[in-house]
Amino acid sequence: MTSRRQLLRSAVLGGGAGVLAATTMGSLGPEAAFGAAAPGIEPGTPDPNFAEGRIRDIKGNTLFVLGSNMVFHSIRVVDGTSLWKLGPVSFEQARPGDGLYARGVRMPDGVLAAESVWLNIINIKGHIRNITSDKIHLDHNGKEVLCHLVPGTSVAVYSDAPPSADLSLLRVGQHVQVLGAWRPDTNEADIATVFSPH
Amino acid sequence: MHGIAALQAYVIGPLLLWAAMAKLLGRRARASAEQSALARLAGPGRAVHAYRLTGVLELAVAAALLAPPALPVDGLAAAALSAGFLAYLTYARVAAPASSCGCLGGHARPADPRAFARAGLLFVMSLAVIGAGPLTVTPPLAALGLAEAAVLVGLSAELDRYWLTPLRRLVVRLRGPLAAPPPGEVPLEVTLRLLYLSPAYCSASARLSSDVQDTWDEDGLRFVVYAAQGRIAVFAVPLAGGDPSAVRVALIDEPVPA
Numbered sequence: 001m002t003s004r005r006q007l008l009r010s011a012v013l014g015g016g017a018g019v020l021a022a023t024t025m026g027s028l029g030p031e032a033a034f035g036a037a038a039p040g041i042e043p044g045t046p047d048p049n050f051a052e053g054r055i056r057d058i059k060g061n062t063l064f065v066l067g068s069n070m071v072f073h074s075i076r077v078v079d080g081t082s083l084w085k086l087g088p089v090s091f092e093q094a095r096p097g098d099g100l101y102a103r104g105v106r107m108p109d110g111v112l113a114a115e116s117v118w119l120n121i122i123n124i125k126g127h128i129r130n131i132t133s134d135k136i137h138l139d140h141n142g143k144e145v146l147c148h149l150v151p152g153t154s155v156a157v158y159s160d161a162p163p164s165a166d167l168s169l170l171r172v173g174q175h176v177q178v179l180g181a182w183r184p185d186t187n188e189a190d191i192a193t194v195f196s197p198h
Numbered sequence: 199m200h201g202i203a204a205l206q207a208y209v210i211g212p213l214l215l216w217a218a219m220a221k222l223l224g225r226r227a228r229a230s231a232e233q234s235a236l237a238r239l240a241g242p243g244r245a246v247h248a249y250r251l252t253g254v255l256e257l258a259v260a261a262a263l264l265a266p267p268a269l270p271v272d273g274l275a276a277a278a279l280s281a282g283f284l285a286y287l288t289y290a291r292v293a294a295p296a297s298s299c300g301c302l303g304g305h306a307r308p309a310d311p312r313a314f315a316r317a318g319l320l321f322v323m324s325l326a327v328i329g330a331g332p333l334t335v336t337p338p339l340a341a342l343g344l345a346e347a348a349v350l351v352g353l354s355a356e357l358d359r360y361w362l363t364p365l366r367r368l369v370v371r372l373r374g375p376l377a378a379p380p381p382g383e384v385p386l387e388v389t390l391r392l393l394y395l396s397p398a399y400c401s402a403s404a405r406l407s408s409d410v411q412d413t414w415d416e417d418g419l420r421f422v423v424y425a426a427q428g429r430i431a432v433f434a435v436p437l438a439g440g441d442p443s444a445v446r447v448a449l450i451d452e453p454v455p456a
Binding site: 004005007008009011012013015016017018019020080081082084087088115116118130131132133134135136139141142149151152153154155157162163164165166167168170171172173192193 | 296307308310359363366367370373374375376377378379383384385386387388391392397398400401402407408409410411412413414416421423424425430432433434440443445446447448449450452453
C-alpha cells in the first residue's frame with residue numbers, strides 16, 4: 001500500500017497539473033462525448049448498472065443483496081471498488097444487514113462488478129427537535145432520528161460557507177438536511193454532513 | 199370534590215375557545231385543514247368546511263361551559279366532543295398516519311401519543327363537569343386549575359415552539375452540547391468540498407467512475423484517489439487554506455506492483 005501511495009504521490013506532485021488537458025482524456029470528437037454519456041436505458045426501466053438493498057450475506061468478495069423490490073443482486077467488490085461507510089472504508093467494514101447502493105458494470109452472468117458502493121448512506125431533511133451531548137434529535141416527518149456527531153468526521157455546512165467541524169451554531173427548531181450513515185435496524189445515524197440554510 | 203368538578207369547565211372552556219379561534223380566524227386555517235387527516239376523512243374539497251364546522255362546535259361548547267348557568271348538558275356536550283376527538287385521532291393514526299391532527303391549528307406533526315393523552319384528559323375532565331354545580335374559587339382550586347392548564351399546554355405539540363423550543367435553546371446555550379472541537383484534524387468532507395470546487399476536479403469529473411478509493415495526508419497535502427475508467431485519478435489537495443486552484447491532479451495507469 002505504501003509503495004502504491006508513493007507512486008501515486010510522485011505522479012501528482014511530479015507531473016500533476018491544475019487541470020487536465022482535454023486530450024489527456026481521449027478523443028475530443030463529439031461522438032466520443034455523446035457516446036460515453038448515452039446510458040442506453042429505456043425510460044422507466046431499471047438501470048442495470050445500479051443496485052440497492054440490504055446485504056444478506058457476504059462470501060469472499062461478493063455481497064448478496066436483497067433489494068427493496070425483492071430482487072436479489074450479487075455484487076462483486078474488487079480492488080478498485082470504492083466503499084463508503086461514513087467515509088472511505090475497506091471491504092471488511094461491510095456487514096450483513098447494512099443498507100447499500102452500488103454502481104458498476106453488469107456482467108453477462110448477472111453479477112454487478114461494483115465501481116462504487118455506499119453503505120447505509122442516508123440523506124434526510126427535518127427540523128432539530130433537541131440537541132444533547134454530541135447528538136442531534138432530528139424530527140423527520142414526525143419521527144425522531146437520533147444523529148450522532150462523530151469527532152473528526154462530522155461537518156456542518158452553513159449556507160454556502162466552506163464546511164466546518166464546528167456544529168455548535170446549529171439551533172433547536174431550525175431545519176437541516178443530514179447526510180450520514182444509518183445504524184442498521186435503529187432510528188440512529190452518524191453524521192457526515194449537516195446542511196444548514198443559515 | 200364539587201369544587202374540583204366545577205373547576206374543569208373553566209379549564210376546558212378556554213382551551214376549546216383557543217382551538218376554535220385557531221380554526222375560524224387562523225391565517226393558515228385553510229392550509230392546516232388541507233394538511234390534516236380531515237382531508238382524508240371528509241374528502242379534499244370539504245376539508246376546509248369540516249375544519250370550520252369543528253371550530254364552530256368547539257366555540258359553541260366553550261360558550262356553554264363558560265357561560266352560566268352550569269348545566270349537566272354542558273358536560274355531556276364537552277364529553278361528546280372529546281370522544282369525537284379521540285375517535286378522529288384514532289382514525290388519523292390508522293388511515294392517514296402522515297397527516298397532521300390539525301387540533302390547535304397550524305403545525306405539521308402527525309397525531310402522536312401526546313395528542314391522545316390530551317384528548318383523553320379532556321374527556322375525563324368533561325365527564326367531571328356533568329354533575330358539577332357553580333364554582334366558588336379558592337386559592338387551592340386556582341392553583342389546581344393552573345396546574346391542569348399547564349399539563350394541557352405540555353401535551354400540546356402545537357405550543358412547543360412557545361415554550362419547549364426556547365427552553366431547549368436555553369439549555370443548549372448553557373451546556374454547549376456540540377462544543378467546537380479542538381483545531382487540528384481536518385475532516386475529509388472539508389477536503390472533498392474544496393476538491394469539488396477546483397478546476398482540477400471539474401476537468402476530470404466526467405471520467406471518474408468511482409467514489410473515493412483511498413486518501414492519506416502527507417506534507418500538508420491530502421491525497422485523494424478515484425478510479426477513472428480503468429485508470430486512476432490522483433488529486434493533491436492542500437490541507438490548509440481554501441484556494442481551489444491550488445488542487446493538482448494526475449491521471450495515470452494503475453501502477454504495477456513491484
